[in-house]
Amino acid sequence: MSATSSRPARKRDAEATRRALLDAGGALFDERGYERATIREIGERAGVDPALIARYFGSKEALYLAVLADEERAARRGPFVADLHAIAERVLTRWDRSDSSPVRRVIADPTPAGAEWREIVRRVMEPGVLGPAREAVGDGADAELRAELLLALLVGISVTRANGTMPALHDVSREELLRQVAPLLDALRAGPGAE
Amino acid sequence: MSATSSRPARKRDAEATRRALLDAGGALFDERGYERATIREIGERAGVDPALIARYFGSKEALYLAVLADEERAARRGPFVADLHAIAERVLTRWDRSDSSPVRRVIADPTPAGAEWREIVRRVMEPGVLGPAREAVGDGADAELRAELLLALLVGISVTRANGTMPALHDVSREELLRQVAPLLDALRAGPGAE
DNA sequence: AAGCGATGTCTTCACGTGATGACATACACC
DNA sequence: GGTGTATGTCATCACGTGAAGACATCGCTT
Numbered sequence: 001m002s003a004t005s006s007r008p009a010r011k012r013d014a015e016a017t018r019r020a021l022l023d024a025g026g027a028l029f030d031e032r033g034y035e036r037a038t039i040r041e042i043g044e045r046a047g048v049d050p051a052l053i054a055r056y057f058g059s060k061e062a063l064y065l066a067v068l069a070d071e072e073r074a075a076r077r078g079p080f081v082a083d084l085h086a087i088a089e090r091v092l093t094r095w096d097r098s099d100s101s102p103v104r105r106v107i108a109d110p111t112p113a114g115a116e117w118r119e120i121v122r123r124v125m126e127p128g129v130l131g132p133a134r135e136a137v138g139d140g141a142d143a144e145l146r147a148e149l150l151l152a153l154l155v156g157i158s159v160t161r162a163n164g165t166m167p168a169l170h171d172v173s174r175e176e177l178l179r180q181v182a183p184l185l186d187a188l189r190a191g192p193g194a195e
Numbered sequence: 196m197s198a199t200s201s202r203p204a205r206k207r208d209a210e211a212t213r214r215a216l217l218d219a220g221g222a223l224f225d226e227r228g229y230e231r232a233t234i235r236e237i238g239e240r241a242g243v244d245p246a247l248i249a250r251y252f253g254s255k256e257a258l259y260l261a262v263l264a265d266e267e268r269a270a271r272r273g274p275f276v277a278d279l280h281a282i283a284e285r286v287l288t289r290w291d292r293s294d295s296s297p298v299r300r301v302i303a304d305p306t307p308a309g310a311e312w313r314e315i316v317r318r319v320m321e322p323g324v325l326g327p328a329r330e331a332v333g334d335g336a337d338a339e340l341r342a343e344l345l346l347a348l349l350v351g352i353s354v355t356r357a358n359g360t361m362p363a364l365h366d367v368s369r370e371e372l373l374r375q376v377a378p379l380l381d382a383l384r385a386g387p388g389a390e
Numbered sequence: 391a392a393g394c395g396a397t398g399t400c401t402t403c404a405c406g407t408g409a410t411g412a413c414a415t416a417c418a419c420c
Numbered sequence: 421g422g423t424g425t426a427t428g429t430c431a432t433c434a435c436g437t438g439a440a441g442a443c444a445t446c447g448c449t450t
Contacts, residue, residue: 012415012416012417012426012427012428013427014426014427017427017428030305031306032306033230033304033306035228035230035231036230038406038407038408039407039408039409040406040407040408048428049428049429049430050408051409051410051411051428051429051430052427052428052429053408053409054408054409054410055427055428059408059409060407060408060409104305105305106360107354107355107358107360108303108304108305108351108354108355109228109303109354109358110225110299110300110303110353110354110357110358111226111227111228111358112357112358112359113358113359113360117360118359118360118362121360122360142363142375144362144363145363145364145367145375146375148355148361148362148363148364149352149364149375149376149379151351151355151361152348152351152352152354152355152356152361152364153347153348153351153352153379154351155351155354155355156303156346156347156348156349156350156351156352156354157344157347157348157351158305159302159303159304159305159347159350159351160302160303160343160346160347160350161347162305162307163302163304163305163306163307163308164307164308164313165301165302165308165312165313165316165317166343166346166347167313167339167343168337168339168340168343169340169343169344169347172340179387180337180340180341180344180386180387181344182387183382183383183385183386183387184344184348184379184382184383186382187378187379187381187382188378188379190378191375191378192374192375192377192378207396207397207398207445207446207447208397209396209397212397212398233436233437233438234437234438234439235436235437235438243398244398244399244400245438246398246399246400246439246440246441247397247398247399248438248439249438249439249440250397250398254438254439255437255438255439
């Protein structure tokens with residue numbers, strides 16, 4: 001059933017361990033942020049010795065980068081839909097479930113980000129969000145700006161909704177939220193030209 | 196000239212030290228976040244021994260709370276203007292200058308926030324943003340939700356703009372940014388009812 | 391000018407962290 | 421089955437941090 005039948009299920013499975021660390025790391029980096037997530041707790045959640053982070057990834061930071069790369073790979077799945085409402089629904093749904101998105105944290109961190117981080121954000125968000133959004137708003141000179149504006153809006157909503165600092169936003173159903181957001185999306189597509 | 200003439204300027208001035216720590220702490224908590232801001236560096240920037248943080252505030256965390264309370268006090272200045280464009284301009288302008296807003300960090304942190312933090316955010320944002328915004332969108336049942344939506348939008352923009360993950364948003368002038376945001380604000384005021 | 395409280399300096403401590411390497415054990419191959 | 425490599429376990433280290441407290445010095449009050 002498994003991909004390589006030459007490899008019987010093993011109790012010691014490097015790939016499974018790698019995977020477990022990747023998942024546990026993703027979840028904890030998302031929950032706590034990079035600093036507050038300790039390798040000890042990551043190992044514990046993965047059911048694995050923390051020292052294996054060093055073995056498989058080299059360091060905590062390298063694990064973090066691997067987690068982000070993994071999220072990038074996951075982001076490439078799913079169809080290309082150039083409709084702002086569909087994009088918004090997909091993004092907000094993914095981020096509502098605590099599906100672990102350390103990238104969202106990178107985007108939402110006010111600290112000036114290095115080129116490496118900008119590049120990662122770009123790669124994760126381009127295929128499912130920025131690309132489709134650019135196409136949806138038409139290809140004016142400010143298409144890129146408006147696509148980024150969409151993402152900024154979604155990040156702002158998702159983050160404030162998640163942390164509970166905005167009680168109404170926190171309590172509202174996703175359905176009603178999307179209904180309230182819809183006019184903004186239409187306005188975004190129309191652009192500043194249309195009165 | 197100073198408030199209390201009975202107190203001549205002193206080389207050892209507790210109030211000035213307190214103020215210096217508050218300002219340096221505010222700046223560093225904003226730049227680095229709570230974790231990465233060390234009391235040693237705060238002391239250094241304030242030109243003061245780090246141990247004085249313990250003396251005047253009790254602990255690093257207490258200093259953080261004092262910084263937030265200070266920001267709250269500052270937020271109460273300025274007129275009450277129930278116009279979404281004016282609010283947006285004021286907020287974005289304040290946050291564009293790195294005037295130190297640790298509260299923005301609290302709002303933008305995806306980690307579920309305790310009741311204490313929610314309360315602080317509320318107190319800082321109510322007088323200048325949420326209150327006026329609620330009034331601007333009319334007093335329907337969803338006024339609160341839409342006011343929070345405005346704040347979420349502004350936070351998303353400000354934060355992504357500051358960290359550089361959104362290049363177009365980062366490079367655009369505030370003037371042009373406000374022009375692009377204006378249609379969204381109008382849509383927000385109109386609400387989901389109006390087609 | 392002397393005493394005393396307020397203010398500031400310096401050293402030291404305890405703790406949690408990420409990292410490292412020696413050692414143990416399971417699995418695959420012959 | 422024996423052997424070597426892959427995989428996992430454990431003890432320990434070095435470092436940076438927040439905190440605490442002993443000590444020094446300033447300046448107000450009388």
